[in-house]
Structures are given as C-alpha cells and as structure tokens.
Amino acid sequence: MRDLIKEFTKGIIKENPTFVLALGLCPTLAVSVSVANAIGMGVAATFVLLGSSVIISLVKNFIPNKIRIPCFIVIIATFVTIIELCLKAYSPVLDRALGIYVPLIVVNCIVLGRAEAFACKNNFISSFFDGLGMGVGFTLALILISAIREFLGSGQILGHTLIKGFEPVFVFGMPSGALLVIGLLLGLFNLIKSRKA
C-alpha cells in the first residue's frame, strides 16, 4: 500500500512531468490561457495517461519487444480518440478552446514516456497509480501556470475578479507571456532545488 502511495505522489512533486522532467510542454503553453482550459486539458491528459498505462501494463507480455512503440502509440491514440469524441459530444465549447491540442496528446512525451519507462515494466495496479499521479501532477502544473497567466492577463480567475482596479497586462494572455511564465517558473524551481542541496 505504501508503495502505491509513493507511486502516486512522486508524479506530483518529485518527478513532476512539467517542472522537473520538462516533458509535454507544447500543450502546457498553448492551453494555459485560462484556468478552465487548463483543467479541461489536464483531465483529458490524465484520462489518456490512466487508460494507456493500465492497458499497456496488462498486455505488455503479448507485445513483441521490437514493435512495442507502434503498439503503444495505437493504444494511446485509441484513448485520445475516445476523449476527443467525448469532448465533441458533451463540451463543444471546451473542444473549440482546446482545438488541435486534444489530438496532439498522442504525441505528448509524458504519455509515451510513462508507457516506455513505467507501464511496460510494472503490474497494472502500480501503473494505475503512476498514471494517476503523473496526470494529477500535470494538471496541477497546468493550473499553476494558467492561474498566473489568467490573473495577470485578464485580472480574473475563473471569472472572479481578485483585485479591484487591477490593470490587466495583455501580453500574459498571448504566446509570449506563456513562454515568459514557464521560463521564470523553471528558473524558480531550479533556484529552490539548488538552495535545498
């Protein structure tokens, strides 16, 4: 049990996919304009991570080693298609906001990275918790970035005004603001790490 908790929590802080492993940054930057988009993207990616980790760990013994990557990609793409269709059916607004970045979860390095590094070596229960932890870590990182960007860029978070009379800095809602925020955050995490060491 303790091992499972460890698998779950490592993805959140110690091996956070975004800030520590620096994986899957493309969607992180693109959808972090607002917290609502970030949560949607995080949930979609977590679903894909969970599903593909569990399935890959279950069928790992039947997959020949040489063609394992194409097999993984097919499994991942299946889950991406499921979430794509669900989004289109139940939340067209979110689907439009996330745009091409939903199909692009397929090539997100976090998903394939976990499949290759963890799910194809472990049983399905620990893969489940590993996938869940990584997904939650990814979602939290997305929420952090998007909260900073949404607050600075529009003065609101999820539609609530936090400080009255705050003049929004539009550039944070634009691509260059995303790059600046992630650059400074990565620097901050490096600083904290070096202080600790």
Next chain:
Amino acid sequence: MNIQEFLSIFISSVFIYNVILSRFLGLCPFVAISKDTKQAFAMSAAVTCVITAASIVTWLIYQFLLLPFHLAYLRTLSFVLVIAALVQLIEMVIRKTSPVLYRAFGIYLTLITTNCAVLGAAVLNIDMFFVNGKAVPGSFYYSVFQGFCMGLGYTLAMLIMSGIRERLELCNVPSALKNFPLAFIIASILSLSFMGFSGFKF
C-alpha cells in the same frame, strides 16, 4: 486557387502563426538542439522535409480512405501511424541514396516521429481545408504548401534562436536560469517581436 491565397498562407504560417513561437508545436527540439546553428539547421531541414511529405500523405489518406468510408474519427490514430511509418521510410531512402545527408540529419530524423509539429500540421491542414467533410477547391495544393511553409517558419525560428544562444554562451547568467529557463525567456522575447506581424489587439 490563386496566387493571393498562397501568399496569405505563406505569411500567416511563417510569420503570424509561427509553428514554434505562436502555436508552441515542436518545442522540445527547439530548446534542446538550438545551441548550435549547424545542428539546428539540420534538424529544421529534416522537419521541413517530413512535414511536407506528411501533409501530402495525410491529405490523400483523409480524402480517399477516411472520408469515403466514414472513418473520420480515426484521423488521429491513422495519422500518427502513417507519420511514424513515413519517417522510417524517409530514413531508409536517405540512408540508401545519400549517406552524406544521412549523417547530417543523424538521429534528428528518428526524433521527428514524436515531434508534435508534424502531426499538428497534418491536423491543421484537415481542419482548415476541409469544410463540412468536403475538400475545398485546391485543398491539396494549399495543404502541401501550408505544410512546407510551416517547415520554413520552424527553420526561421530555430536559426534565430540558435544564433542568439551561440552568443549567450559567452555571457554570465544566473545559474538558476541556465539552459532551459533562459531558452524560454529568449523565446518569449522572440515571440513578442513576432507579434508585430499580427498587430496588437485590444
């Protein structure tokens, strides 16, 4: 199909919606391999080739395989597999025909399989040049041209970035900001300057 349309595709995909600086596609190699101009150029040449080839193949598959059989929902799955196979094929052909070029591209060609710029370009082409499940007139040429232009935009951003980073090697930067963080901050400033092409919206 007219020359004006091609010009607007060129300007919008090279400058206004630059693959890296505005759409954030293919960021990993952008920060990882942009330290040296030569390598950056090899990488972006490889990306341009693959994006163009992928645009051709994915358009044909969507038009003649997925649409007639009502399989449009298999788009993501089929495109990923086709791109992976295509990259392998290009690698084999280049290795046989031109060992010099093969050595220049090196491992970058294999890495492109998981580069989101390629799949992103394919999906964007389909989103833009198919209306209500039907190809717009000249759709094929637009798609291929847009793929090629996105490759050009990628090359442009890579070359600018590697030029800046080569000079930065000599500068004294805070240790916490070294490498990745600084690369992102530079990219942010670059992206800010590229915003001039689209104009500010208030």
